[in-house]
Amino acid sequence: MELAVAGGANIEVSDRVFGREFSEPLVHQVVISYLAGARAGTKAQKNRSDVSGGGRKPWRQKGTGNARAGTIRSPIWRTGGVTFAARPRDFTQKVNRKQYRSAIKAILSELVRQERLVIVDELKLAEPKSRLARELLDGLGVATGLLIDSEPEGNLYLGARNLRGVFVLAADRLDPVSLVSAEKVVMTRAAVEKIQEWLA
Incomplete structure (x- = not known):
């Protein structure tokens, strides 16, 4: 399948990653497991x-x-x-690798269906300024959301960290909670290719 790229040529993506059916029970299980794993359990x-x-x-x-x-x-x-x-308790819940990857695919596919996924050629700022980051997002029609790049540059991190509801994430640090909670997900071509390589 093809996905539109803001200000560029369309990109070809795998149906197995971006065209999968949404499984609410699976996504729920993986999200709960991820949140449980973040609990310290040291009380x-x-x-x-x-x-x-x-x-x-x-x-x-x-x-x-x-x-x-x-x-x-x-x-x-x-x-x-x-x-x-x-x-002291260990709250971790076991979710195997296949389930985790399937849930990520289901979430990405649902983002495409709901038109909450925006793909761009690159995410770069000339200077580490919040104003430039805001202008970049306004140009894409994004108020709040998640910015994903294969290797986010320092200016992007510094420019976006002061914007409410805007988060920057590397493609290899992708997690289900960030994807589910984001209003919009902005992803670069390089990030899409890296995620497909991981989930293929």
Whole structure:
């Protein structure tokens, strides 16, 4: 299939990458897995066995007028342990390589169908200025979105980082969450070729 290039000749792309059917369950699974993998899982709290002290009964069972107590480390006591203490966890969900690549293809294909994918010859700025980046995007009719190049230049990174809702990504760092959440995706010819080579 052919895709239009802004201000240039059309580009031939693979139907297997940009013409695939959209599978919502697959994309959902891959997105959830990607987000889960980004969780640190390092939260930890102490339960009653981890808190120091509490080796003996604080007072006798009867005759003091106080409530019965067996340890000063009870969860209902100040400085006591936490009832359901958090533990370090690994939140990663396994998604094999074939599923991941299929989800990326499905997302790219859906971007084409919804006319949210814009292909250009190159993404370059003469200077690292936000004004130039804004003018570049306005010329493409893009307010916010994701800019993808095979090897983004430094001026593009510096010029676009101060624009709200605009992100720059290298083609080999492509991820499902960035693609799904972007209003528009602007991609260079070189990026398209690199992504096709990866997903073919």
